[in-house]
Amino acid sequence: MDRWSDEQRSFAVEMFLKNGDSATLAQRRFRTRFNRASRQCSFEAYHTEMGRYLQDKQMKKPVGVQRSVRTPENVERVRLSVEASPGRSLRRQAALRMSYSSVRRILKTLTFHPHKIAITQQLMPRDYVIRMEFAQTMLEMLAEDIVILTSDEAHFHLSGFVNKQNCRYWASQNPRHIHERPLHCERATVWCAVGSVGVIEAVPRRMVQQVMSNFQDRLHECVRRNGHHLEDVIFKT
Incomplete structure (x- = not known):
């Protein structure tokens, strides 16, 4: 019997694998595809040609480990x-x-790891003194148990600004970079005030106490750092 062509051998292997390793079903597909009679495609001939095809493919595989890009x-x-x-x-x-x-x-x-850049308000020399005075005043008021209404605000900038989610600095150690930007720019502001009494939103007392405790800790840290940025607050990896 003549040896099969590459197309025939490839088709035989493909049918064998697609039919659950069944040589009988694969032979039927092969006979139909190439119009061969039963005597021209016997069980023994089919397996012989498949063995030759797989052996040829194995011999053509590259020898040795694939080359790595990390040279x-x-x-x-x-x-x-x-x-x-x-x-x-x-x-x-x-x-x-x-x-x-x-x-x-x-x-x-x-x-190397992608460290996030810290986005903070730009501080001028006089701002350090103001921040120190504010922290000390607030600590005195808290010590006197005065009812304080705390507030926060969110700014929607109308001009482009640095998005820290897209800023990464690749280094083996956190360089602790700070990007300063002007305090006043064109924007829309949403403001909200919350306190232990007269709250706008329903805030659990436990959460209010936790917020006030964190606030006091930050005030002490601000005094300790002479009005500079709080290192353990703004830097994240």
Whole structure:
């Protein structure tokens, strides 16, 4: 019997796998596809050709371990690129002719992590004194058990500003960078006040006590840092 063509051998293996490793069903599909009689496609001939096909495919497989992109040269290229532009996104780092996933794995090997930038109000020299005075005054009022109405507000900026969710700084340690921006800019503000008495929204007393306790802790921290930013509050990894 003549040896099958590559198309016939490929079809035979495909039918064998698609029919649950059933040689009988695969032979029927093969005979129908290539218009062969039973005597031209016997059980023994079918398995012989399949064995030859699989052996040829196995011999054509590349020998050895597949080459990895994480070579010492590429690792060094990524390290130098990140150190030169630590704020650059992974997508742009991939311009080193390496895939996004390869760059990410190399950065993991280098123990680099994407740290978030802290967005805070820009502080002028006179602001430190004002913050110190406010913290000390509030601590005195809280010590006298005065009823205090606390408030908060949310600003919807009408102009572009830095979105910290899209800012990452790749480094092995948190650089604790701060991005300062002007206090006053064009925006719409929503304001709300909450207190232990006369609350606008229903706030559990336990939550109010917890908020006041945290507020006092931050006031003490503000005094300790001479009016500067609170380190343990604004920095996150």
